[in-house]
Amino acid sequence: MEPSQLTRFEAAVLPHLDAAYTLARYLLRDEHDAEDVVQEAYLRALNYFDGFRGAGPVEGRSWLLTIVRNTAYTLRANRRPDAHATEFDETLHSGGSEDEHPETELLRAADRETVQRALDALPVEFREVIVLRELQDLSYKEIAEVAGIPVGTVMSRLARARRRLERAIGAATKERD
Amino acid sequence: MKHDDFAAQLDAYGDGELMGNEAREMERHLRECAACARAHERQRVLRATMRAQLPALTAPRELRSRVRLALRAAAGVTPARPRPEWRWLAAAAVLVGIVVGTWKITDSRDAANAVVDEVLASHVRALMGTHLTDVASTDQHTVKPWFNGRLDFSPPVYDFAGLGYPLIGGRLDYVAGGPVAALAYGRRQHVIDVFLWPTQRGSTGGPPAVTRQGYHMLHWSAPDYTYWVVSDLGVTELGEFSRLLRQADSTAAR
Numbered sequence: 001m002e003p004s005q006l007t008r009f010e011a012a013v014l015p016h017l018d019a020a021y022t023l024a025r026y027l028l029r030d031e032h033d034a035e036d037v038v039q040e041a042y043l044r045a046l047n048y049f050d051g052f053r054g055a056g057p058v059e060g061r062s063w064l065l066t067i068v069r070n071t072a073y074t075l076r077a078n079r080r081p082d083a084h085a086t087e088f089d090e091t092l093h094s095g096g097s098e099d100e101h102p103e104t105e106l107l108r109a110a111d112r113e114t115v116q117r118a119l120d121a122l123p124v125e126f127r128e129v130i131v132l133r134e135l136q137d138l139s140y141k142e143i144a145e146v147a148g149i150p151v152g153t154v155m156s157r158l159a160r161a162r163r164r165l166e167r168a169i170g171a172a173t174k175e176r177d
Numbered sequence: 178m179k180h181d182d183f184a185a186q187l188d189a190y191g192d193g194e195l196m197g198n199e200a201r202e203m204e205r206h207l208r209e210c211a212a213c214a215r216a217h218e219r220q221r222v223l224r225a226t227m228r229a230q231l232p233a234l235t236a237p238r239e240l241r242s243r244v245r246l247a248l249r250a251a252a253g254v255t256p257a258r259p260r261p262e263w264r265w266l267a268a269a270a271v272l273v274g275i276v277v278g279t280w281k282i283t284d285s286r287d288a289a290n291a292v293v294d295e296v297l298a299s300h301v302r303a304l305m306g307t308h309l310t311d312v313a314s315t316d317q318h319t320v321k322p323w324f325n326g327r328l329d330f331s332p333p334v335y336d337f338a339g340l341g342y343p344l345i346g347g348r349l350d351y352v353a354g355g356p357v358a359a360l361a362y363g364r365r366q367h368v369i370d371v372f373l374w375p376t377q378r379g380s381t382g383g384p385p386a387v388t389r390q391g392y393h394m395l396h397w398s399a400p401d402y403t404y405w406v407v408s409d410l411g412v413t414e415l416g417e418f419s420r421l422l423r424q425a426d427s428t429a430a431r
């Protein structure tokens with residue numbers, strides 16, 4: 001590869017290293033795995049670079065995050081072949097009806113540890129839409145692209161992820177007080 | 178639309194994903210429906226709590242170097258190595274105990290380039306491996322004495338922590354055919370490597386500022402010491418750091 005092409009590649013994706021690391025870290029819940037996945041994702045991205053036609057930094061971000069996400073899933077699948085099936089069984093750990101809601105004040109009073117635990121406890125498919133939306137501020141269209149799901153699914157998944165978070169945070173904060 | 182339809186779209190509305198008519202209809206419904214208004218407020222608080230309590234993370238600085246090195250290796254773009262004859266000369270110089278300054282280097286630009294390569298390679302090697310420091314300490318009075326007996330000079334080590342450039346440590350390195358002091362300072366997540374050796378060893382030349390593969394290098398020769406400063410830090414801050422070094426040196430010399 002020409003040095004100038006590498007420079008172009010780096011300019012498109014290196015600014016998103018923090019975003020890539022954030023996603024990998026929240027998906028894998030392990031800093032070493034996250035680092036390995038980020039490095040691997042950048043190498044994969046380099047291979048696909050010819051196929052990447054987006055010009056702006058924003059397109060570069062979704063494109064890179066898509067590769068990070070898929071690389072993280074590959075690692076998870078290799079580690080624990082049954083992880084996907086188990087975690088996506090939504091009847092597990094649902095803890096109450098979707099119609100029950102905690103007091104808004106309990107959500108307001110939640111501390112960092114409580115929020116972090118509630119997020120970590122979510123199935124990975126729910127966790128990723130929350131991270132992409134709340135930490136990285138991606139639009140539904142961008143989340144759909146990164147997670148490889150329709151926009152309608154982004155909306156319903158986000159909604160359900162939030163109801164679960166509400167219940168978990170509400171319960172933990174109530175217990176604390 | 179009925180209440181259930183609006184309720185199902187509340188998240189999308191809160192995320193700014195409803196446009197024009199849809200958003201206006203939702204606003205009207207929220208004024209009329211207490212249940213949706215409560216749900217909307219609860220979602221707003223949850224969103225604010227999530228954003229306030231969950232930090233977006235910063236990649237560790239080693240990861241940045243690791244990724245860049247891996248990319249360069251994969252792309253076949255590797256930092257230029259010192260050419261064999263230079264290495265051979267360096268080794269020979271040590272063996273026979275002659276000093277660098279006595280060499281008759283016919284092409285001084287090549288020699289300067291070789292130093293640039295060596296400094297950069299050493300910096301990158303230190304970042305990617307576990308060998309950033311032989312002596313890791315933020316205390317100049319720990320780092321400076323460590324070089325006693327390891328070098329034939331006593332490198333100046335400064336405390337710039339109060340100015341935002343904390344000392345990380347020091348290590349022994351080998352540049353321009355001789356053992357040199359390498360001092361690591363920090364700036365946020367960036368590492369600044371400072372290579373120095375006595376100017377009396379002879380000039381290696383080299384440009385005062387050069388950028389290679391995203392790393393900036395600044396170089397100067399003071400009466401006492403010859404300096405190379407290298408980092409992926411922005412060139413403005415690296416310049417500021419270099420000025421601090423020069424000022425500290427000239428203050429120490431008085």
Ligand SMILES: [Zn+2]
Pocket residue numbers: 180181183184206210211212213214
């Ligand atoms: Zn309603």
